[in-house]
Amino acid sequence: MPASPKRAWSWEGASKVMSRGFASNYRIVLLASVLIVSFGAIGVRLVHLHVIDRDKLLPYVERVRGQQVVQESRRGDIFDAKGNLLATSQPQVLVWVDPSFLRPEDEEKWPQLAALLGRPIAEVEQILRRRTRMVETEATAAVPEGPRLAGGPAEAGTAQGPTVQTIRWAKLADAVDEATFDRIQELGVRGVGGDHEYRRIYPQNEIAAHLVGFVNREGEAAAGVEAFADFYLRGQDGWRDVELDGRRREMAQFRAREVSPSDGYSVVLSIDSAVQFMVEEALARIEREFSPEGASIIVSDARTGFILGLGNTPSFNLNEYGAAAATDISVLRNIAITNQIDPGSTFKIVAASGALNEGLVNGRSLFDCTLEVIRYNGRDRRLIPDDHAWAHPLSVAEIISHSSNVGAAQLGMLLGEQRLYDYARAFGFGEKSGFPFGGEIPGMLNPPEQWSDLEITRIPAGYSVSATPLQIHYAMAVIASGGVLLQPQLIREIRDAGGETVQRFDRLEKRRVLTEQTAAAMADMLMGVAGPDGTAPEAAIVNYQVAGKTGTAQKLIDGRYSDRNHVGSFVGFFPASRPEVVISVIVDDGHPANGRPAYGRVVAAPAFRQIAEQLIPYLGVAPVRAPTRLIASRQEDGR
Amino acid sequence: MKTISSKAFVNQLLAGALVLVCATGGVGLGTVWLQHQISVSANASKSLERDIEIISRRLAAVTVEVGQEQRWESLLRRNRDWQLGLVMPREDVQVRRVDIDVAARLAGKRNDRMLTDAGLPETRLVLGGGL
Numbered sequence: 001m002p003a004s005p006k007r008a009w010s011w012e013g014a015s016k017v018m019s020r021g022f023a024s025n026y027r028i029v030l031l032a033s034v035l036i037v038s039f040g041a042i043g044v045r046l047v048h049l050h051v052i053d054r055d056k057l058l059p060y061v062e063r064v065r066g067q068q069v070v071q072e073s074r075r076g077d078i079f080d081a082k083g084n085l086l087a088t089s090q091p092q093v094l095v096w097v098d099p100s101f102l103r104p105e106d107e108e109k110w111p112q113l114a115a116l117l118g119r120p121i122a123e124v125e126q127i128l129r130r131r132t133r134m135v136e137t138e139a140t141a142a143v144p145e146g147p148r149l150a151g152g153p154a155e156a157g158t159a160q161g162p163t164v165q166t167i168r169w170a171k172l173a174d175a176v177d178e179a180t181f182d183r184i185q186e187l188g189v190r191g192v193g194g195d196h197e198y199r200r201i202y203p204q205n206e207i208a209a210h211l212v213g214f215v216n217r218e219g220e221a222a223a224g225v226e227a228f229a230d231f232y233l234r235g236q237d238g239w240r241d242v243e244l245d246g247r248r249r250e251m252a253q254f255r256a257r258e259v260s261p262s263d264g265y266s267v268v269l270s271i272d273s274a275v276q277f278m279v280e281e282a283l284a285r286i287e288r289e290f291s292p293e294g295a296s297i298i299v300s301d302a303r304t305g306f307i308l309g310l311g312n313t314p315s316f317n318l319n320e321y322g323a324a325a326a327t328d329i330s331v332l333r334n335i336a337i338t339n340q341i342d343p344g345s346t347f348k349i350v351a352a353s354g355a356l357n358e359g360l361v362n363g364r365s366l367f368d369c370t371l372e373v374i375r376y377n378g379r380d381r382r383l384i385p386d387d388h389a390w391a392h393p394l395s396v397a398e399i400i401s402h403s404s405n406v407g408a409a410q411l412g413m414l415l416g417e418q419r420l421y422d423y424a425r426a427f428g429f430g431e432k433s434g435f436p437f438g439g440e441i442p443g444m445l446n447p448p449e450q451w452s453d454l455e456i457t458r459i460p461a462g463y464s465v466s467a468t469p470l471q472i473h474y475a476m477a478v479i480a481s482g483g484v485l486l487q488p489q490l491i492r493e494i495r496d497a498g499g500e501t502v503q504r505f506d507r508l509e510k511r512r513v514l515t516e517q518t519a520a521a522m523a524d525m526l527m528g529v530a531g532p533d534g535t536a537p538e539a540a541i542v543n544y545q546v547a548g549k550t551g552t553a554q555k556l557i558d559g560r561y562s563d564r565n566h567v568g569s570f571v572g573f574f575p576a577s578r579p580e581v582v583i584s585v586i587v588d589d590g591h592p593a594n595g596r597p598a599y600g601r602v603v604a605a606p607a608f609r610q611i612a613e614q615l616i617p618y619l620g621v622a623p624v625r626a627p628t629r630l631i632a633s634r635q636e637d638g639r
Numbered sequence: 640m641k642t643i644s645s646k647a648f649v650n651q652l653l654a655g656a657l658v659l660v661c662a663t664g665g666v667g668l669g670t671v672w673l674q675h676q677i678s679v680s681a682n683a684s685k686s687l688e689r690d691i692e693i694i695s696r697r698l699a700a701v702t703v704e705v706g707q708e709q710r711w712e713s714l715l716r717r718n719r720d721w722q723l724g725l726v727m728p729r730e731d732v733q734v735r736r737v738d739i740d741v742a743a744r745l746a747g748k749r750n751d752r753m754l755t756d757a758g759l760p761e762t763r764l765v766l767g768g769g770l
Binding site for chain 1: 653674677678680681682684685695696697699700702703705706707709710711712727728729734736
């Protein structure tokens with residue numbers, strides 16, 4: 001079979017074939033014309049929409065399709081020194097309903113919904129069935145008065161008087177946990193939804209309430225560490241621009257700009273929940289036994305000044321601060337820094353330390369403490385009498401251990417007004433301690449030029465001067481730290497959201513007040529207070545050297561010092577020759593059984609001992625058998 | 640000389656337009672498919688973000704529960720309810736303070752026998768060899 005000749009493809013040939021198929025028909029011309037006209041019309045419309053009407057239409061499109069979604073950040077946590085959680089943010093769901101979406105067939109699920117929400121069915125049903133509400137609208141246009149139906153939010157300036165408005169959102173519950181909300185969603189009641197949010201919660205309830213502080217319902221840090229460290233704790237909310245489809249769902253592919261949220265930093269405090277618990281227990285006992293007007297206990301590290309525990313009574317539950325504030329707002333105050341009291345005999349350490357530090361007296365100096373009047377700067381000054389009549393002159397150590405007002409006055413006079421004032425200021429009286437947790441007051445310590453003739457006899461004994469419990473505590477801590485006034489501190493570390501430490505705080509010295517030798521000598525003398533002949537043998541602990549000072553100040557009531565109302569205190573540290581812990585117990589207007597006066601030894605010293613005995617095993621404080629600090633310092637000096 | 644007729648030219652134009660439409664349509668369809676894939680990926684990413692957020696929230700909720708259970712009141716109640724009998728050690732009864740250097744004492748205890756004759760086997764040297 002002969003092979004058919006191959007015909008090469010040519011443009012001309014193809015044209016001929018095509019000329020027979022398409023172009024010969026006029027209809028193709030018509031179709032082409034229609035197509036061109038149609039495309040032309042579409043093009044004109046597009047130019048109209050995209051160029052001519054662009055400025056008018058673009059805002060509308062952006063408003064309808066575009067949305068900025070805020071991504072909530074999580075506030076940082078607050079931990080104690082051992083990593084126990086003191087404040088955190090708990091995820092919760094605010095459950096709401098859009099009644100216009102409710103279906104009749106879901107009504108049988110309403111009882112289950114009510115049970116999950118923890119509300120009576122009648123209440124829930126009332127919310128679900130209510131479809132409209134009356135609203136007052138402002139008016140500018142003259143519209144006939146009377147109810148009318150509005151489909152959405154009230155249109156301002158269209159009507160006067162009450163308007164019926166369709167309810168599109170009603171709250172069902174505002175603190176539903178995630179697991180419960182999952183079960184609510186499983187019910188499948190259409191129209192019921194939820195907004196996820198974080199709510200601040202305090203797992204330890206009232207523990208360290210005045211230190212931790214709280215965040216109010218508006219999310220603003222209101223007190224304590226929450227307020228002070230808010231800069232670190234609060235996170236930075238994120239946001240993103242999104243576009244929504246016709247069903248108001250986000251079209252993820254059109255996310256334009258996005259800033260991720262950054263969670264807040266965590267704050268690690270120096271307080272230890274265990275120590276704090278001991279403090280709170282002791283306060284509860286004081287409250288039970290003495291029903292005081294108020295009481296404060298402070299425990300700090302003698303070497304660093306960091307606070308290990310601080311509590312007040314009355315106190316409150318951080319998770320119910322609103323209820324506490326409604327009952328008595330004063331319970332929210334941290335009275336350890338906001339209240340000033342007469343320090344009483346605890347102030348005697350100032351005059352004694354000053355006189356020792358200046359070399360005006362030594363361990364062998366004796367003072368006649370039976371005097372009633374003393375001549376000073378050419379004038380007779382009446383002294384505050386002591387409770388006891390002393391059979392012999394008292395040494396400086398005995399003045400302290402017996403808490404002699406007459407002896408303290410003589411020590412003050414040896415120093416003179418200016419030096420006594422300077423030492424009091426150096427110990428931190430009359431100035432804010434720098435404890436930055438809101439409402440701290442500086443106390444009262446007038447300069448010498450404002451003193452009356454009697455004040456040189458009163459101030460050394462702790463009268464005519466006022467101080468906060470924290471100031472009294474850190475004044476005693478000067479002796480415990482070896483003569484240095486330390487900065488009261490509460491925050492140990494700042495950690496980022498990943499747990500990495502970004503800032504660490506260390507011991508901070510404010511100034512040196514006494515030489516180390518003077519501080520050691522004072523510590524030895526203060527041991528006598530808890531000794532058998534001291535004013536507070538109740539504070540003594542077997543095998544441990546306890547140094548401290550009692551204080552019992554009469555309260556100034558209606559301009560007069562009261563014989564029945566006292567501020568009793570015990571401020572001390574241990575072991576005396578190697579101080580590790582400083583403890584202050586201050587009880588304002590306690591009422592011991594049998595009508596006894598609220599002396600420091602009665603209302604405060606037992607609490608000191610209670611806490612100290614618990615701290616010894618907990619902190620592993622060893623008894624001191626080595627030479628005391630005083631002996632060691634004397635050995636160093638070759639004395 | 641042969642010339643291309645006007646009808647043939649129109650036909651060629653239409654054929655070219657058809658090819659162009661097909662090519663453009665192909666590109667368009669490809670773009671649509673690409674857009675769809677972008678949308679699928681974006682939605683998958685969004686879903687993962689939501690899952691991570693849910694897990695973070697659950698984790699936070701569990702952290703709160705753990706924190707509440709570690710309250711001192713809760714621990715004391717558990718100690719009482721479960722009759723664990725856990726108490727602080729008493730300094731005067733249960734704690735025995737060791738004043739010496741514990742490391743030196745343990746080292747001494749370990750090395751004493753090595754460094755004295757007491758721990759060594761008896762050895763006798765004989766002249767000329769042998770033990």
